[in-house]
Amino acid sequence: MDFQSCVNIKKEWDIVGARQLGRDIARKIGFGTVDQARIATAISELARNIYLYAGTGKICFETIEEMEQKGIMILALDNGPGIKELSLVMEDGYSTSGGLGAGLPGVKRLMDEFDIHSEEGKGTEIKVIKWLR
Amino acid sequence: MDENLKDIVLEHSDDIVKMWLEEINTSNKNDYTSTISDEMVENTNREFVNVIFTSIEKNGLSSELDEFSERLINLGWPLSYLTEGMQVFRRVVTGYILKQTDKIDSDYFSEVLKEVDGWVDPIINRLVNEYSGSWENIVSLQRVALQELSAPLIPVMENITIMPLIGTIDTERAKLIMENLLDGVIKHNAEVVLIDITGVPVVDTMVAHHIIQAAEAVRLIGSRCILVGIRPEIAQTIVNLGIDLGKFPTKSSLRKGFQTALELTNRRIEETQNKEEDIEKLIDSLDGE
Numbered sequence: 001m002d003f004q005s006c007v008n009i010k011k012e013w014d015i016v017g018a019r020q021l022g023r024d025i026a027r028k029i030g031f032g033t034v035d036q037a038r039i040a041t042a043i044s045e046l047a048r049n050i051y052l053y054a055g056t057g058k059i060c061f062e063t064i065e066e067m068e069q070k071g072i073m074i075l076a077l078d079n080g081p082g083i084k085e086l087s088l089v090m091e092d093g094y095s096t097s098g099g100l101g102a103g104l105p106g107v108k109r110l111m112d113e114f115d116i117h118s119e120e121g122k123g124t125e126i127k128v129i130k131w132l133r
Numbered sequence: 134m135d136e137n138l139k140d141i142v143l144e145h146s147d148d149i150v151k152m153w154l155e156e157i158n159t160s161n162k163n164d165y166t167s168t169i170s171d172e173m174v175e176n177t178n179r180e181f182v183n184v185i186f187t188s189i190e191k192n193g194l195s196s197e198l199d200e201f202s203e204r205l206i207n208l209g210w211p212l213s214y215l216t217e218g219m220q221v222f223r224r225v226v227t228g229y230i231l232k233q234t235d236k237i238d239s240d241y242f243s244e245v246l247k248e249v250d251g252w253v254d255p256i257i258n259r260l261v262n263e264y265s266g267s268w269e270n271i272v273s274l275q276r277v278a279l280q281e282l283s284a285p286l287i288p289v290m291e292n293i294t295i296m297p298l299i300g301t302i303d304t305e306r307a308k309l310i311m312e313n314l315l316d317g318v319i320k321h322n323a324e325v326v327l328i329d330i331t332g333v334p335v336v337d338t339m340v341a342h343h344i345i346q347a348a349e350a351v352r353l354i355g356s357r358c359i360l361v362g363i364r365p366e367i368a369q370t371i372v373n374l375g376i377d378l379g380k381f382p383t384k385s386s387l388r389k390g391f392q393t394a395l396e397l398t399n400r401r402i403e404e405t406q407n408k409e410e411d412i413e414k415l416i417d418s419l420d421g422e
Contacts, residue, residue, distance in 0.1 A: 012303050019335060037335070037366035038373060044337040045374075092375055100338045100345075106374030 015047040046076040054080020071131040079123040286317035294323040299332030307343035325394040331362030361390030
């Protein structure tokens with residue numbers, strides 16, 4: 001674990017801030033342009049979910065350095081309404097806001113590891129990791 | 134009583150200025166003045182304290198204060214320099230007045246505090262207002278500038294129009310893009326619209342959703358939309374996200390998209406006759422004879 005930095009998501013433009021910070025960190029770790037774009041897109045999705053459904057929350061970044069591999073961990077936290085049916089939101093094409101419904105399943109495909117915890121009325125916590133190959 | 138305190142301060146302004154400068158120099162050794170030359174800091178400090186005294190003397194805010202703050206804003210001095218200076222001034226003056234008298238009762242003490250606050254607070258408020266006013270001004274100007282850059286529509290040729298998109302697309306901009314696109318298509322009587330996303334840093338589901346909607350709306354009013362400028366990494370993230378952009382043609386570059394647009398409007402690029410080639414042919418034919 002190297003360091004931890006967080007971006008609060010309150011306004012729509014905070015999504016851009018989070019994405020830029022994430023991209024910078026990813027570049028420093030040594031990810032290529034394609035993976036940088038994947039990471040930035042995933043952050044964009046996560047941050048937008050916070051902005052759209054929870055109102056406020058934060059995105060945290062952590063560089064992971066282990067013996068055999070390096071990577072970036074992104075944590076999306078909010079105290080919003082939570083997700084009622086987790087299996088539904090992980091399905092392609094499911095959306096409550098009239099969007100494409102590709103957000104969370106898309107993030108899962110963009111990243112290497114995906115972990116979601118959500119409690120109704122308490123909030124949601126999503127942890128994703130991308131490993132440097 | 135009030136005038137009395139003021140007289141004490143004005144009479145001993147030299148002492149107070151000296152104390153203030155000493156104090157500010159010790160506390161000012163932190164980061165923000167490190168990039169500015171000592172002489173400059175010194176001059177500004179002197180000017181600052183003079184401005185404070187003029188304001189007190191004139192029983193309120195002076196035009197010197199406005200000029201001074203305006204100049205500091207333009208030079209980019211931090212607001213904390215001014216607020217700190219005012220706080221130091223408050224401390225120094227209160228301490229000085231209390232030292233001048235033997236009376237040590239709480240009534241007198243609170244009166245002195247109130248009086249000094251009455252001098253200092255309006256100045257602080259004015260300075261903070263000036264600063265935040267200038268920031269708000271900058272922000273609103275930039276917002277307008279951004280909106281002007283937002284979604285230009287360029288009619289490059291009869292029936293063909295290009296909309297280059299640069300930068301992040303948020304909800305507000307997406308709305309503007311849609312409106313400009315549809316208005317422009319009707320106005321320029323465009324058969325084909327090229328939307329160029331070379332300058333869009335990230336295409337997430339929301340951006341894709343807005344583009345799909347815009348293309349669909351363009352289709353409804355009888356024109357065709359081609360999405361161009363899809364960089365390889367964007368193509369990969371779109372596939373990963375599982376977004377279906379199959380409803381309209383997409384191209385990697387504006388150039389390829391433009392060629393397709395020409396084909397769709399039954400035109401093609403033809404090079405005008407190359408004169409050099411003609412001369413070579415002529416020479417060749419002469420040689421043959």
